[in-house]
Each structure stands twice: as structure tokens, then as C-alpha cells.
Amino acid sequence: MKELSYFKPKEIENRSFEIITQELGRINPNLCDNAVLKRVIHTTADFDYADNLIFSDNAIESGIKALKGKAVILSDTNMTKAGINKTALNKLRCNAECFMSDADVASRAEAEGCTRAKASMDKAVSIKSPLIITIGNAPTALIRVFELIKEGRLAPCLVVGVPVGFVNVVESKELFLNENPGVPYIIARGRKGGSTVSAAIINALMYEALKI
Amino acid sequence: MKELSYFKPKEIENRSFEIITQELGRINPNLCDNAVLKRVIHTTADFDYADNLIFSDNAIESGIKALKGKAVILSDTNMTKAGINKTALNKLRCNAECFMSDADVASRAEAEGCTRAKASMDKAVSIKSPLIITIGNAPTALIRVFELIKEGRLAPCLVVGVPVGFVNVVESKELFLNENPGVPYIIARGRKGGSTVSAAIINALMYEALKI
Numbered sequence: 001m002k003e004l005s006y007f008k009p010k011e012i013e014n015r016s017f018e019i020i021t022q023e024l025g026r027i028n029p030n031l032c033d034n035a036v037l038k039r040v041i042h043t044t045a046d047f048d049y050a051d052n053l054i055f056s057d058n059a060i061e062s063g064i065k066a067l068k069g070k071a072v073i074l075s076d077t078n079m080t081k082a083g084i085n086k087t088a089l090n091k092l093r094c095n096a097e098c099f100m101s102d103a104d105v106a107s108r109a110e111a112e113g114c115t116r117a118k119a120s121m122d123k124a125v126s127i128k129s130p131l132i133i134t135i136g137n138a139p140t141a142l143i144r145v146f147e148l149i150k151e152g153r154l155a156p157c158l159v160v161g162v163p164v165g166f167v168n169v170v171e172s173k174e175l176f177l178n179e180n181p182g183v184p185y186i187i188a189r190g191r192k193g194g195s196t197v198s199a200a201i202i203n204a205l206m207y208e209a210l211k212i
Numbered sequence: 213m214k215e216l217s218y219f220k221p222k223e224i225e226n227r228s229f230e231i232i233t234q235e236l237g238r239i240n241p242n243l244c245d246n247a248v249l250k251r252v253i254h255t256t257a258d259f260d261y262a263d264n265l266i267f268s269d270n271a272i273e274s275g276i277k278a279l280k281g282k283a284v285i286l287s288d289t290n291m292t293k294a295g296i297n298k299t300a301l302n303k304l305r306c307n308a309e310c311f312m313s314d315a316d317v318a319s320r321a322e323a324e325g326c327t328r329a330k331a332s333m334d335k336a337v338s339i340k341s342p343l344i345i346t347i348g349n350a351p352t353a354l355i356r357v358f359e360l361i362k363e364g365r366l367a368p369c370l371v372v373g374v375p376v377g378f379v380n381v382v383e384s385k386e387l388f389l390n391e392n393p394g395v396p397y398i399i400a401r402g403r404k405g406g407s408t409v410s411a412a413i414i415n416a417l418m419y420e421a422l423k424i
Contacts, residue, residue, distance in 0.1 A: 009327050012352075016378040045376050045403035046258070079408065082294040115221050140224075164257050166228040191257035194408050196291065 016042055024050060036060060036186065039204035043196050052189045054177060059158060060205065062184040066130040066157035067092050067209040073132045073202055074124050075195075076100065076117045076141040076163075080134060083199030088206040099123045117141035125153050132205075134160035136198025139172035146175045149183055159185040160201050162193030169193075228254055236262060248272060248398065251416035255408050264401045266389060271370060272417065274396040278342040278369035279304050279421040285344045285414055286336055287407075288312065288329045288353040288375075292346060295411030300418040311335045329353035337365050344417075346372035348410025351384035358387045361395055371397045372413050374405030381405075 020041050021032050027050045031037055040049045073089075073096045075081050081098040089096055099105050099120035109119040117138030124133065125148060133156045135142040142161045148154035161176055163169050173187045186201060232253050233244050239262045243249055252261045285301075285308045287293050293310040301308055311317050311332035321331040329350030336345065337360060345368045347354040354373045360366035373388055375381050385399045398413060 008325060012327075012377075012379045019378045042378075043376065044406065045378065045381075077295075079291050079295045079411070083289075083291045083407070113220065115224075164255065165224075166231045166254075166257065167224045169257070194256065194406075195295070196406050196408050199291070 013042075023047065035208055036201055036204040039200045039207075040188075040197055043200035044194075046192070048190075048192060049188065049197075052192060054185075054187045054189055056185045059184040059186050060208070063132060063158040063186075063205045064209045064212065066132050067094055067206055068212070069130045070094055071130040071132050071157065072097055072127050073134060074098070074121075074127065075133075075198060076120060076135045077137045077195045077198070079195035080136050080198040080202075083196060083203075085203045085206060088203065088210060092206060092209060094206075095129075097127075115140040118144045121145050121148065124148070131156045132158045132160070132202070134162075134198045134202055136160075136162050136193060136195040137164065139163045139165065139168040142172040143168070143175065146172075146179075146181055149181050156183055158205075159183060160198060161185060162188040162197045162201065164193040164197075165191060225254075235259065247420055248413055248416040251412045251419075252400075252409055255412035256406075258404070260402075260404060261400065261409075264404060266397075266399045266401055268397045271396040271398050272420070275344060275370040275398075275417045276421045276424065278344050279306055279418055280424070281342045282306055283342040283344050283369065284309055284339050285346060286310070286333075286339065287345075287410060288332060288347045289349045289407045289410070291407035292348050292410040292414075295408060295415075297415045297418060300415065300422060304418060304421060306418075307341075309339075327352040330356045333357050333360065336360070343368040344370045344372070344414070346410045346414055347375050348372075348405060348407040349375055349377075351375045351377065351380040354384040355380070355387065358384075358391075358393055361393050368395055370417075371395060372410060373397060374400040374409045374413065376405040376409075377403060 020038050025032050037053050071094045075098045078098050081096045084096045100116055105116050105119045109116040118140040121141045121144040133145055142163055161173055169191055176185050176187050232250050236243050249265050283306045287310045290310050293308045296308045312328055317328050317331045321328040330352040333353050333356040345357055354375055373385055388397050388399050
């Protein structure tokens with residue numbers, strides 16, 4: 001039992017990525033270089049993402065460029081914000097934001113009879129920095145982002161669309177996959193996703209940005 | 213698209229649980245009453261938990277009793293702490309804690325060459341309130357909890373053991389499943405789990421506690 005508990009964090013992570021790369025190689029060797037996918041599998045232990053995680057052209061490049069340009073990373077949950085690596089964030093001089101608990105968002109949602117997640121995305125139009133939006137929970141937020149892009153009111157450098165669940169989740173993702181939004185995206189097709197997946201994708205992109 | 217984005221949160225949740233109950237019924241009708249399992253599936257969209265989520269005798273009852281007795285809920289990640297429903301927590305007059313960012317935990321981990329997660333569990337022995345420990349990330353934390361229980365230094369009312377990953381994760385959970393720890397537990401057998409699963413289990417127990 002002692003041997004189990006005295007591992008060091010970096011050793012654990014390295015060994016985990018070796019196992020992931022090995023098992024991913026059996027599914028599709030072409031995916032073994034995808035640092036974002038591997039970190040999502042590291043976070044979920046779910047190899048379904050080898051099939052489900054869809055990258056638009058230049059999604060990773062555009063995300064990294066934004067992160068090297070003092071981006072704001074806007075999420076739809078405080079869990080994702082909590083899961084974003086603060087050391088990497090500070091090194092890159094980026095900011096993580098979540099408007100879900102803001103009073104003006106709550107009152108707007110109440111007035112419009114919509115989710116706070118949706119109202120929190122309306123607030124994003126005021127952000128002037130390079131913007132990465134990452135949605136790990138609420139399909140209503142992802143749908144609203146799509147609408148704002150189509151209306152020309154929002155032009156994020158990257159949209160990470162990985163809400164999880166059973167109602168409108170698949171549909172919100174298919175909007176991006178079927179009706180080209182005109183911005184780079186990473187989408188977890190199907191029902192799966194979540195705040196940990198959302199944070200893992202941002203962390204993977206930050207680690208890549210710090211290597212360059 | 214408008215119809216998709218104007219759903220109300222409560223309607224979305226109710227419809228989600230209807231779908232989950234229906235699909236779970238096809239896997240095993242006996243599981244349809246398990247509010248904890250259903251909330252985990254709601255959070256992950258992953259029906260593997262129908263097989264993987266293992267409850268010791270009285271786990272749910274013991275968790276609810278602790279939550280009605282002003283429990284401290286100690287997690288191994290700030291993500292789980294962020295994901296615990298604060299309205300329910302305040303109604304029950306419970307507290308959520310995570311020691312991962314504490315300076316004394318960092319220096320202890322440095323001195324012992326162990327993970328901060330493990331060191332954060334050593335700090336739990338000072339908690340006097342009814343204690344629920346929930347591990348969504350670090351197997352080293354779960355292993356340390358097992359050791360502290362066996363040494364008679366920790367007697368939690370419930371251990372939620374749902375770390376995720378590839379190194380020592382399965383082994384840390386099998387400790388609880390194979391060598392009866394003598395305390396109630398909920399364990400996600402296998403590699404899967406995570407901070408969202410950890411928070412979902414606590415939230416489900418809190419919602420049940422508030423019904424009684």
C-alpha cells in the first residue's frame with residue numbers, strides 16, 4: 001500500500017500519458033500526437049473521445065494564438081474556471097472568466113425566462129480581448145454563442161463546445177458541425193462532455209502554447 | 213433554433229431525468245430508484261455507471277444522516293468544491309472544504325515527497341464534525357484515507373471514492389471493495405470518475421437530505 005501512495009505527481013502523469021498513447025495507438029495511430037485529445041482522455045478515462053472529439057481546421061492553432069495574445073477564456077461554469085491551471089494561465093497573462101453568478105446575468109435570465117448560461121453568453125459581447133469560449137455544461141449557452149456569431153456580434157478565436165446531457169445537447173453541437181459557424185471550434189459530438197472536459201481542453205492548449 | 217434556446221432550467225432537468233429513468237430501466241429496472249446513480253448519469257451521460265457505481269450497506273443513509281448533522285464535506289479538488297450546490301449546502305448548514313491549496317499541505321507534500329492530495333487527507337484528522345470525504349481525482353488521497361481509517365485515526369460517515377485515471381486508480385478503489393474498510397462508501401469501480409462525478413454524488417445526497 002505504501003508503494004501505491006508515495007508516487008510523485010509528475011511520474012503519475014507521465015505514466016498515464018504513456019498508457020493513453022499506447023491504447024490510443026490501437027484505436028487510431030494518427031491520433032497519438034493530439035495533445036488535446038490525450039488530455040481529455042486523461043481527465044475522463046473515456047476513449048469514446050477518440051471518435052467524438054471533432055476539431056475544425058486550425059482550431060488548435062487559433063486557440064494557441066489567442067492564448068499567446070492575452071486571451072479571455074469565458075466558461076459557462078465556475079467548475080471549469082476552478083479547473084483551469086492558474087500557473088499556466090498567469091504565465092500566459094490570460095484571464096479566466098465565468099459570469100454565471102453575476103447579478104446582472106441573473107436578472108436578465110429572470111426577465112427573459114431563459115437560462116443564466118444563455119444570459120452569461122450575451123454578456124460576452126462586451127469583451128474586447130481575444131476570446132476563447134468554452135461550454136462544458138449548458139447547451140443553451142452553446143446555442144446562444146452560435147446565434148451571436150451568426151448575428152456578427154461575437155467573433156471568438158475558438159469555441160470549445162462540450163456540454164453534457166440529454167436535452168438539446170446533441171442538437172447544440174450539431175449546429176456547429178452541420179452549419180459552419182465561420183469560427184474555429186472543438187466539439188465533443190454526442191451527449192458526453194462536461195466541466196472537466198472543458199477545463200482539460202483549455203489546459204492542454206495552454207501547455208502547448210507555453211512550449212512554443 | 214429559438215425553441216432550443218428558450219428552455220427553462222427546471223424543465224430541462226425534469227426531461228433529462230425522464231430520459232435517464234427510461235434508459236436505465238432497459239439496463240436494470242431495479243436501479244431506477246437510485247437518485248445518486250441517476251444524478252451521476254445526468255452529469256456524465258455515461259450509463260457505464262449503472263454497472264460501476266458500488267454502494268456499501270447504508271452508504272446513502274449514512275451520508276444523508278451526516279448531511280443532516282452539519283457535516284464537513286472534504287474533497288480533493290477545488291473543482292468538486294466549486295460544483296457542490298451552495299444553496300443546498302447552506303440550507304443544510306454543512307461546509308465544503310478542500311485543503312489542496314493550503315500552504316501547510318504544500319510544505320508537507322514537499323517534505324514527504326508525496327502528492328498534495330495525500331497530504332490534504334492527513335489534515336482531515338483534525339476535523340471534529342461529522343465527515344464526508346469525496347475523492348474525484350487523486351488515488352493517492354483515496355489510498356491515504358483508507359490507511360487513516362485502518363489506523364483508527366479517521367472515521368468518516370461516508371467515503372465517496374471516484375478518482376479517475378490510469379495509475380493506481382483501479383487499485384485504490386479495489387482497496388475499499390476488497391478489504392472492507394469498516395466505513396460506508398460509494399465507489400466508482402474501474403478507471404472512470406472525476407470531480408464532476410464527485411460533486412454530483414454529494415449534490416444528490418444533499419437533495420435527498422432536504423426531502424426528509
